[in-house]
Amino acid sequence: METQHFSYDNKIVKYFAYATILWGVVGMLVGLLAALQLALPIFNFKLAYTTFGRIRPIHTNAVIFAFVGNGIFTAVYYSLQRLLKTRMFSDKLSWVHFWGWQAIIVSAAITFVLGITTSKEYAELEWPIDIAITIIWVIFGWNMFGTILRRRADHLYVSIWFYIATFVTVAVLHIGNSIELPYSWMHSYPVYAGVQDALVQWWYGHNAVAFFLTTPYLGLMYYFLPKAANRPIYSYRLSIIHFWALIFLYIWAGPHHLLYTALPDWAQSLGVAFSIMLIAPSWGGMFNGLLTLRGAWDKVRDSATLKFMVVAVTAYGMSTFEGPMMSLKWVNSLTHYTDWTIAHVHIGALGWNGFLTFGMLYYLFPKMWKTKLYSEKLANTHFWLGTLGMIFYALPLYWGAVVQTLMWKEFTSDGFLAYPNFLETVTQIVPMYHARVLGGALYFIGLFLMVYNLLKTATKGSFVDNEKASAPALHSNPKRESGEGLHRWLERRPVQFMILATVAILIGGAFEIIPTYLIKSNIPTIDSVKPYTPLELQGRDIYIREGCNTCHSQMVRPFRSETERYGEYSKAGEFVYDHPHLWGSKRTGPDLAREGVPGGKMYKTNVWHYNHLLDPQKMNAQSIMPAYPWLIKDDLDISSTPAKIRAMTALGVPYDKEPYPANYDKIANDDLKKQAIEITEDLKKSGVDVTSDKEIIAVIAYLKRLGKDISTKK
């Protein structure tokens, strides 16, 4: 067999690695700011651009898609070439992929700061950026499959299966969840509403965790852990079984984010069942990773790379055990909406993704720069700071979550809520928010040491853009050889493999999504539920712009502790006109689903809302809510009203039916102004002088509408 000479593209790996580091620093710094804001609201700076509601999606997106995203590409571009003994398919595609992805990140940061968001968690980007992501993702896949088809190795190593599953599933998820109808060049409404929107969102949201944060990093683990430890994988057989089990099961688990909500019961139960089953394949991966180190544990003492990887895999095991536990309905009834969720995801993000990335970078830099790590001691310090940081981050939040959820549910012996004022339960745990800042800061200092260490390593060594390599040409027989097992044959046929992997995830998707489409008949319609008025619709879009839903849920669960606090529990039929749904996933502030019910437990007057939005601390000194003074200064943009009404009508909101007059979009602003004047006059009676064309009027109109539709009979 003749030997062929070629080179590995190291330059693209270097660029992705640098991008990983840069966005890691940015994303975690923004995270630190978000943590500070929850501890001390003064850090919202009373500026629209820097309030928590806008900062939080910047943090989550930067860490997930910028830091981990570039981490994935670093791992793929490095390991794929070597596992397949070939250069990447096309340098041009590699560079379009690199710069395209960075451009998407920058545009994401800019649009979030400006308040341009769809409100859907981890899918907040608006439609033009969604399209750009699709294009760049396809380019990535094209480059990857091109490389696979030109390989000189016969078999596809397990890491590559994980990469393929990642590519296919993320594409399906992203497109499925981003189907939206634009009404302007930067804004859109999702085609799904209410319960359907929530189900699709968490089908996406959960699997973004599964297929963006987990499967590619398992691929990374299966390549870099054996490398760093110089050990073969403990069990290749186990890797096969847990791969297929993982991608089959993960896709069904999404509804566990919606337990006790208005989602139909059967969908909730399905989500729980599959979440519990997920422990098996997840722990299969963890054991396979840890047992790969059997007989090599002495190396862990000396190598910072291995230390990071061991803790990463352990954190993976912890959070994949914790996740299924949190999916049990009774556990979820306690943990949901609390900081337990935040602690849980940070065990995954800081531990699994962060530490595995650091381990990979500490391995890659000396390797690619052909030198030793500048300082092993500094790397060890990083490791301990990072580990301590994680502990100081997570423990206070777990503790705070337990305290708060028990306070929410505590009744006096007379049957009243022990803590009827939501704020009391927040004030109680604010010290935990301070402690969390400390944890985050430690982790960040560690990261900073890594940046210094790696840059020093790079200046010390010499980098080769194109690393020379050679391998025998591949003469692959596409036909199954006699005695060759199906899977072994399959591993050699990447296209067939991709199709099977796609079928695997689509089956789960179909199970979850087909009923979603049919759900309309499952949702009992409620006659009294009416579309939003034009002013309320505008107010709702401001609510979305400011990210109010990051801290306020709109979903009263059917517990006595919740109906006592908030009012009637939420019904599926209430949300049929909610494009998008705004159920939320965290209660940093109280639930707002029944905020507008006259005489209800949550009801507030117009003037209360006005003063509260202007300066929450003036109303409640202990409040940690940011102030929104610009809502009072800025004029409401009513030029968008007709387009919004038209878009909503196209999505099935009956603005084109009785009692609405024909061509309602053209006269909707008349109704808007009328309602705005009513609110302004009421404010005037309470001594507040504001003109009716300000944004705050629309927000008040929306808040006063919440939950009102089904309350009138009382």
Add this chain to the structure above:
Amino acid sequence: MKLVSHYLQGISDVGFFPSISLLIFFLFFVGMIWWAYKKSNKAFFTKMASYALEEEEGTSSSNRNNNH
């Protein structure tokens, strides 16, 4: 959305799809486990387990191969 659900609802017994898919999933998975435990595959798995280590010549492969 209205379009898609219209067509989906038009398929007779579409509710049966999920059950079929569950069955396919289950059978596929059982087949996978059977395959993974087939004796004749053992040598192949051993080879693949150290696949990531093999690609670079010059790494000390001798001590690895003796260990399993």
